[in-house]
Amino acid sequence: MLSGTAEVAELAARACEMASFDAKAVTLAGVQVLQAVFEMDWAARQAVLPPGLHPTNPPIVTFLAWQVPDSPWGSFTMAQARAGCRSGVRPRGFVAGAVNDNPAAAAALAGGWGLPGVAGQVRLQRWYDAVELEVVVGTATALRLVASRPVPLRLGDVQYTVTTSLALTPRGLRLVQSEPEYAMDRVERVQPRLESFDPSAWGEPALAPTTPVAATVGTGAVTLPPLRYVSRPEVSAFEGTEPVR
Amino acid sequence: MQFGIFFEMSTPRPWGGDVERQVWHNALEQARVADELGFDWVWAVEHHFLEEYSHCSAPEVVLAAVAAQTTRIRVGHGAVVCVPEINHPIRVAERAAALDIVSGGRLDFGTARSSTWTELGGFHADPEQTKQTWDEFVRVLPRMWADGPLAYEGQCFSMPERNVLPKPLQKPHPPMWVTVTSPGTELDAAERGLGCLGVAAAGYAEQERRTREYHRRIQSCDPVSSVVNDQVTTLNFLYCHEDPAEAARTGMGMVGLFGLANSHLLWTREAYPTSAYQSLGNLSPGAGADRSGPADPHGIPEGIVVGDPDRIAAVIGRWESMGLTGINFLLNAQEVVPQERVLASMRLFASEVMPRFKREPASVGAR
Numbered sequence: 386m387l388s389g390t391a392e393v394a395e396l397a398a399r400a401c402e403m404a405s406f407d408a409k410a411v412t413l414a415g416v417q418v419l420q421a422v423f424e425m426d427w428a429a430r431q432a433v434l435p436p437g438l439h440p441t442n443p444p445i446v447t448f449l450a451w452q453v454p455d456s457p458w459g460s461f462t463m464a465q466a467r468a469g470c471r472s473g474v475r476p477r478g479f480v481a482g483a484v485n486d487n488p489a490a491a492a493a494l495a496g497g498w499g500l501p502g503v504a505g506q507v508r509l510q511r512w513y514d515a516v517e518l519e520v521v522v523g524t525a526t527a528l529r530l531v532a533s534r535p536v537p538l539r540l541g542d543v544q545y546t547v548t549t550s551l552a553l554t555p556r557g558l559r560l561v562q563s564e565p566e567y568a569m570d571r572v573e574r575v576q577p578r579l580e581s582f583d584p585s586a587w588g589e590p591a592l593a594p595t596t597p598v599a600a601t602v603g604t605g606a607v608t609l610p611p612l613r614y615v616s617r618p619e620v621s622a623f624e625g626t627e628p629v630r
Numbered sequence: 631m632q633f634g635i636f637f638e639m640s641t642p643r644p645w646g647g648d649v650e651r652q653v654w655h656n657a658l659e660q661a662r663v664a665d666e667l668g669f670d671w672v673w674a675v676e677h678h679f680l681e682e683y684s685h686c687s688a689p690e691v692v693l694a695a696v697a698a699q700t701t702r703i704r705v706g707h708g709a710v711v712c713v714p715e716i717n718h719p720i721r722v723a724e725r726a727a728a729l730d731i732v733s734g735g736r737l738d739f740g741t742a743r744s745s746t747w748t749e750l751g752g753f754h755a756d757p758e759q760t761k762q763t764w765d766e767f768v769r770v771l772p773r774m775w776a777d778g779p780l781a782y783e784g785q786c787f788s789m790p791e792r793n794v795l796p797k798p799l800q801k802p803h804p805p806m807w808v809t810v811t812s813p814g815t816e817l818d819a820a821e822r823g824l825g826c827l828g829v830a831a832a833g834y835a836e837q838e839r840r841t842r843e844y845h846r847r848i849q850s851c852d853p854v855s856s857v858v859n860d861q862v863t864t865l866n867f868l869y870c871h872e873d874p875a876e877a878a879r880t881g882m883g884m885v886g887l888f889g890l891a892n893s894h895l896l897w898t899r900e901a902y903p904t905s906a907y908q909s910l911g912n913l914s915p916g917a918g919a920d921r922s923g924p925a926d927p928h929g930i931p932e933g934i935v936v937g938d939p940d941r942i943a944a945v946i947g948r949w950e951s952m953g954l955t956g957i958n959f960l961l962n963a964q965e966v967v968p969q970e971r972v973l974a975s976m977r978l979f980a981s982e983v984m985p986r987f988k989r990e991p992a993s994v995g996a997r
Contacts, residue, residue, distance in 0.1 A: 422901050441896045442681050442748050474893035543903045599902040
């Protein structure tokens with residue numbers, strides 16, 4: 386059984402900070418959600434994960450973007466680059482890097498749910514036959530992705546994987562399990578194509594997407610529920626999972 | 631009630647040295663022992679690229695060796711992936727017929743369409759098309775096995791008039807099965823007159839409902855050939871030991887390890903959203919069993935064939951009461967159970983449990 390080999394101390398440098406686990410549920414309405422899956426370079430499959438997580442076969446990277454028209458922190462658009470993995474037996478997406486165009490929203494997501502997000506420009510543009518995601522950090526284009534040829538899906542056909550991310554919490558450095566609930570009104574599958582990708586701009590130079598698999602784009606409500614579990618990043622989830630209450 | 635053993639060729643890391651040779655050697659020895667003990671089938675899966683979970687990518691080779699080393703037990707090709715990017719249907723027909731001849735007419739032929747992105751993506755197969763290609767395969771294969779040449783124009787392949795050779799020893803062809811993972815696939819099997827080769831254990835109540843519906847539907851099926859196979863089997867684990875505590879310790883260790891490896895596969899639905907794959911794939915056998923039901927005093931969930939002979943007989947009796955005609959057993963996972971203990975478990979099962987069940991040959995009849 387393969388496990389991650391990343392140095393936890395190095396990953397900790399990009400962990401966000403949480404003062405408590407007390408965030409109340411927040412529902413975001415009218416969110417446009419893009420989730421794009423690519424296979425990832427096998428050489429990196431363990432290098433991007435802490436020892437407490439296990440890579441999938443084949444390794445995958447998922448780009449997840451939310452365009453949120455309104456929230457308690459104003460409108461925002463955020464994007465995450467996540468390495469597909471398992472925590473014990475559970476499917477997870479480990480946040481290798483994230484960008485948010487609204488500093489207040491970024492701070493709230495980090496402090497409440499352990500979801501990191503550096504400042505940058507995130508543009509999620511939808512046309513009738515395609516969708517484009519562009520992420521810029523400083524002067525670097527972290528990502529430009531185009532997905533086209535939409536095929537309608539039933540709402541139950543899409544699986545949004547639970548997010549896990551590294552945060553400095555009141556219990557120390559932990560993998561924080563964020564479980565957004567998606568109530569989508571409409572979802573389509575689209576075929577993604579990477580036009581530009583700069584792993585360093587995401588803060589994870591080892592991240593290397595290769596073959597496109599599939600993407601979905603849809604609109605609906607996203608609820609961020611209170612946190613339930615965290616785990617220690619250096620050991621298996623069977624050993625290191627802790628309920629937060 | 632019939633009993634089979636089921637090979638995944640689960641192979642633990644590290645892969646240096648001769649670990650794969652050892653896994654194959656152990657499996658072949660288990661097949662010989664199963665033949666001697668009165669088991670009914672040796673099944674071998676077809677999987678590709680599934681590190682540690684299953685290295686059984688050439689089951690026809692494994693089964694040819696099994697056939698050569700046994701005299702009585704049936705060999706189950708369980709199951710051939712009916713996706714043209716992975717297996718051309720003509721080659722499938724040829725290999726199966728050859729295996730039937732080599733085994734002396736002991737072949738059971740399973741069909742499947744793969745559940746993982748790891749496999750489908752590895753062959754650049756389109757997940758949206760696999761149900762259709764599977765349907766085309768199961769309809770054309772019996773025609774290839776029939777006497778005489780065949781010309782075919784289909785959706786996933788075509789061929790000018792040719793005589794596909796050799797022809798199988800069993801006439802008109804070996805019993806055909808469908809592996810059933812997603813709920814509803816048992817109805818696809820029933821409607822085509824195909825046996826239901828369960829590889830995802832449902833809970834008792836769900837299995838009973840699905841089996842009853844299968845038996846009802848197959849009465850009015852439109853079979854893909856002149857024979858109907860109305861057998862229903864499920865997949866389970868087997869670890870039998872006189873001491874129930876030891877049975878639980880070793881058996882549940884195997885169950886847990888298999889489930890862990892299973893959970894690390896990349897299921898099609900997770901990577902490629904589609905209505906063509908409604909479930910996450912083949913649940914770890916037993917994972918679908920009713921865990922809310924009472925576990926035994928040693929913590930073995932109900933429905934799992936692990937325990938002392940009395941417990942195992944009771945569990946199998948419950949499965950049999952639902953209309954199942956057979957159970958296939960995984961005997962090991964990543965070699966976590968030493969080979970001598972696997973063989974001892976098989977021998978104890980054969981001497982203490984098998985005789986408690988009425989054993990009848992399969993009913994595969996002309997229609």
